[in-house]
Amino acid sequence: MTNYSSIGDRITGYAINVFMGLLILITAYPLIYVVLASVSDGSSLMAHSGLLLRSYGFHLDAYAKVLANPNILRGYGNTILVVVASLLVNMSVTSITAYVLSRKQVLWNRYFIFFIVFTMFFNGGLIPFYLIVKGVGLMNSLWALVLPFSVNTFNLIIMRTAFMAVPDSLEESAKIDGANHFTIFTKIVVPLSLPVMAVMSLYYTVEKWNGWFYASLFLKDRELFPLQLILREILISNSTDLMLGDAQMDQAIQVSQTIQYSTIVVATLPILFIYPFVQKYFVKGVMVGALKG
Incomplete structure (x- = not known):
């Protein structure tokens, strides 16, 4: 007797595999295209049309020019400073606030709805950010990209939900042993919530690494520009005057x-290297933070 259920399951499995393979191919091709184009000969690349499945010539001249450009290197430094400072501020403020709002016996817990509405208002509004930055004298300072964005409402909700999943019995036992809230937070809640903490750290890091909009509003000094703002200028201007000297302008069309493409690769690779280290926490962290409560 034919097992139609088994045949149907296999057909469904094959269909899912084909679909996922096509999805991976569609997603990966733009990345492959950028990498192949970045190591191709400029004149050959401009003459090519259609799909790019191999590099035309193998040249690293574009990478040499990118890495030798002081704007790129300075942008890297500024971005790293913003990411590190923001990560420390974001994780500290978000985790402490989430802990306070997750404790049932804490008086501030009743103001959770008000706090969410308040942070959503400031996270979604450009005018409040601008007024705050200008009012406290942070214009044209890297701190303008850090302090006003100390908490993300979405991340706060996820972390609060994860902290609420910590069994009350552990907290009660710790209090019997004389532990205060600081000890409970650092010795019990945080260690049990490491997957969520890792995912939130990744969210904040990617957000700051890719951020350019507020930098374009708050920063006027080019020496303070983060990497993504430099990259945006290069892509929009479609020129190489930021990368090449006057003596090289005759080659601008060929290498622009x-x-x-090489600038995109240089700006993207560091953040891609982070994902393998937090991948094992990603699914677990999101599910714990989103479903348990």
Whole structure:
């Protein structure tokens, strides 16, 4: 007797595998295209049309120009400073606030709805951010990209939900042994919530690494520009005057595209290297933070 259920399951499995393979291919091709274009010869790349499945020539001149550009290196430094400072501020403020709001016996817990509405208002509004930054004298300072964005409402809700999943019995036992809230927070809640903490750290890091909009509003000094703002200028201007000297302008048309692609690769690779280290926490952290409460 034919097992139609088994045949149907296998057909469904094959269909899912084909679909996921096509999805991976569609997602990965733009990345592959950028990498291949960045190491191709500029004139050959401009003459090519259609799919790019191999590099045309193998040249690293564009990467040499990118890495030698002081704007790129300075942008890297500024971005790293913003990411590190923001991560410390974001995780500290978000975790402490989430802990306070997750404790049932804490008086501030009743103001949770008000706090969420308040932070959503400031997270979603440009005018309040601008007024705050200008009012406290943070204009044209890297701190303008850190302090006003100390908490993300979405991340706060997830972390609060994860902290609420910690069994009350552990907290009660710790209090019997004389532990205060600081000890409970650092010795019990945080260690049990490491997957969520890792995911939130990744969210904040990616957000700061890719951020350019507020930097374009708050920063006027080019020496303070983060990497993504430099990259945006290069891509929008479609010129190489930021990368090349006057003596090299006759080669600008040939190398402009390869410089743009290599800049994208240089700006993207560091953040991609972070994902393998937090991948094992990602699904677990999101599910714990989103479903338990």
